[in-house]
Amino acid sequence: MKKILFFFTAVISAVSINAQIGLTASDFTVTDIGGNEISLYADILDQGYVAILDCSATWCGPCWAMHDSHTLEEIHQAYGPNGTNQVRVIFYEADADTNQADLEGTGSATLGDWLTGVSYPVVNESPLQLSGSEYWPEGFPTVNVIRPSDGMIVADPWNQTTFESFVAAVNAVDAGVTLGAVSVSEADAINADVNVYPNPSSDKATVNLSGFTGTVSVQVYDLLGKEVMSFTSTLFKEVIDVTGLEVGSYVVRAASGTSEVTKRISVIR
Incomplete structure (x- = not known):
């Protein structure tokens, strides 16, 4: 019942949802669902990157609207490690009761699949390390834009569900960087694709490259943007x-000419 009441409250009062703008974000170290540790200051802010921290819940309607718009994935692709390298996006599941099935869209407290097509870190932990009074003080979703120079939360563009409007909202405040005009159209890569199998992999993995022309440049990155492997292929x-x-x-x-495709893989033992 608490979730249902919160859901309807979030829908009705969505226009009032804002992060505590002007607050200096507390440091945290979390582990994403792939087992990678991420520290807000050491890995992101101290490296000069703007942090975009999406605090949402799988059962929340406005959260799903933001997620299903793919805006944050487009921001990650354009300005993250594979783009201009100015931004780091994190999805933080802010309901400690959420399980893996909910994230995958098959659980009982979810509005859809939150993982497919997402290449930035997803954190789902219990108990929660982040404080709701700081990072989602008025409910879900809260999309904290955190400035690298001083750790200040400078914006909460939770309802900007297009790439252009989200960029404009970030550029309207002093976020420490200016996000330039970058096309996120996939038209150039519509015929290109990458498939990796088996996925997850434990020793050898086959990378299928289809639809590319000429020499293909392939890089493998961890979720903090560090390159861990690279090669070229014809x-x-x-x-x-x-x-x-x-x-x-x-x-x-994988990239060749104007075609570029990214896929997420997991390594297990």
Whole structure:
């Protein structure tokens, strides 16, 4: 009942949802669902990146509207490690009762699949380390934009569900960076694709490259944006050895000419 009441409250009062703008964000270290540790200051702010922290719940209607718009994925692709490298996006599931099935869209407290097509870190933990009074003081969703120079929360564009409006909202405040005009259209890469199998992988993984022309440049990144593997290929299939990688989630990026595709893979033991 509490969830249902909160859901309707969030829908009715959505226009009033705002982060505590002007607050200096407290440091935290969390572990994403791939087993990767992320520290707000050491890994993001102290490196000069703007942090975009989406605090949501899988059962929340306005949260799903933001997620299903794919705006944060587009921001991650355009301005994250594979783009201009100015921003780090994190999804923080802010309901400690949420389970993996809810994230995958098959549970009893979810509005859909929150993982497919998402290449930025997803954190789902219990108990919660982050404080709701700080990071989602008036409910879900709260999308905290945190400035790297001083750790201040400077914006909460929770209802900006297009790429252009989200960028405009960030650029309207002093976030410490200016997000330039970057196209996130996938038209150039519509015929290109990457498939990795088996996924998850424990030792060898096959990377299928289809629809590319010429030499394909392939990089593998951890979810903090560190390159852990790279190679070039003129073939449609390559076998990579992942035994040297730590257990966790990674992003495979393949690019050739104007075509670029990213896929998420997991390494297990």
